[in-house]
Amino acid sequence: MYITITRQHMGQTFSQSSGDFVEYLEKENQGVPHEQREPFFDQQQDRIAPATVVKEIDANTDRLKQHEPKFYSLTINPSKRELAAIQNNPAKLKQYVREVMKDYASAFYRKQPVQVDQLKYFAKIEHERTYSGRDREIRENRPYRGQIAKLHNDLAKVDRGEIHGNPKQIQRDIDRLYKQMPYQQNGKPIEEGMKKPGSQMHVHIVMSRKDVTNRLSLSPGSSYRESEATLNGQKVKRGFRRDEFFEKAEKTFDRLFKYDRNYVESYNARKTLDKDPKRYFANLVGLPTGQRSLALKLLAKTGVKVPIPKIPTSKAAMARKTIVQLQKSLAQTKKSSSIEI
Numbered sequence: 001m002y003i004t005i006t007r008q009h010m011g012q013t014f015s016q017s018s019g020d021f022v023e024y025l026e027k028e029n030q031g032v033p034h035e036q037r038e039p040f041f042d043q044q045q046d047r048i049a050p051a052t053v054v055k056e057i058d059a060n061t062d063r064l065k066q067h068e069p070k071f072y073s074l075t076i077n078p079s080k081r082e083l084a085a086i087q088n089n090p091a092k093l094k095q096y097v098r099e100v101m102k103d104y105a106s107a108f109y110r111k112q113p114v115q116v117d118q119l120k121y122f123a124k125i126e127h128e129r130t131y132s133g134r135d136r137e138i139r140e141n142r143p144y145r146g147q148i149a150k151l152h153n154d155l156a157k158v159d160r161g162e163i164h165g166n167p168k169q170i171q172r173d174i175d176r177l178y179k180q181m182p183y184q185q186n187g188k189p190i191e192e193g194m195k196k197p198g199s200q201m202h203v204h205i206v207m208s209r210k211d212v213t214n215r216l217s218l219s220p221g222s223s224y225r226e227s228e229a230t231l232n233g234q235k236v237k238r239g240f241r242r243d244e245f246f247e248k249a250e251k252t253f254d255r256l257f258k259y260d261r262n263y264v265e266s267y268n269a270r271k272t273l274d275k276d277p278k279r280y281f282a283n284l285v286g287l288p289t290g291q292r293s294l295a296l297k298l299l300a301k302t303g304v305k306v307p308i309p310k311i312p313t314s315k316a317a318m319a320r321k322t323i324v325q326l327q328k329s330l331a332q333t334k335k336s337s338s339i340e341i
Contacts, residue, residue: 107245137183
């Protein structure tokens with residue numbers, strides 16, 4: 001499970017309306033008959049019109065200044081394994097979202113606990129994703145595209161008489177490089193903007209900065225971490241416990257759907273990889289044989305090139321060469337993009 005929290009941001013200041021963002025979230029509904037469109041939903045309602053979302057979010061900004069975000073965006077991105085665990089069922093994903101929002105509310109650090117009914121949010125399930133420059137497929141195809149671009153440039157120069165060359169041979173080299181690209185889809189090299197295959201179901205949530213009363217500010221921003229401040233001579237609790245939220249969100253999924261989460265799928269593992277790669281590696285090696293085997297297979301799917309068949313089943317038998325190779329693979333993947341299982 002990969003969950004992100006992003007503040008609304010439009011340049012130096014913040015837009016006074018959520019209209020552009022809501023319109024963006026309607027992209028999959030374009031050209032789709034009204035009865036087949038994916039609607040917005042909240043904690044109680046299943047079908048909410050986009051215009052209602054914009055109206056509700058935009059009207060809930062009392063006393064917020066120009067430099068303060070009016071809403072936050074949450075995305076909930078289940079992995080392929082997690083989607084398989086819920087049989088790619090949108091109803092189950094919606095059930096999960098409503099439970100997660102309880103975790104989100106409870107993560108606010110306040111004297112009086114925040115309840116889910118105090119949140120003003122609107123969620124929407126999407127079914128498609130497109131490849132971006134962060135994806136392994138795009139990154140590893142990129143060197144080939146660079147060579148192809150140079151050859152196209154050479155071909156144009158030959159046509160203009162600027163250099164000597166064989167146009168047919170250059171075109172054959174271009175065709176060869178296209179075929180050699182490691183990642184293809186339906187016979188075509190994968191490129192940015194191309195739709196990803198298989199189930200890509202995920203959720204976008206538009207979260208108002210203010211609660212339903214339009215009085216209490218609820219910011220999950222990184223600058224609003226758990227802390228206490230003195231206001232009118234009294235200590236006031238404020239902030240948002242992000243780690244607690246991410247951990248609870250995983251446990252909620254596991255509890256609801258009896259999901260057996262592997263170590264490398266966990267938020268704690270990703271956090272350990274960022275802060276202490278050696279400890280991450282030690283934890284990985286120390287897993288029971290079956291769990292370690294699954295962990296390595298899951299890592300391989302993210303682009304970590306590890307010699308899985310050569311990994312001994314015994315921790316004591318782990319060869320130094322294999323350890324170094326795995327550490328380098330993890331470091332390279334961590335450097336190029338965060339591991340998202």
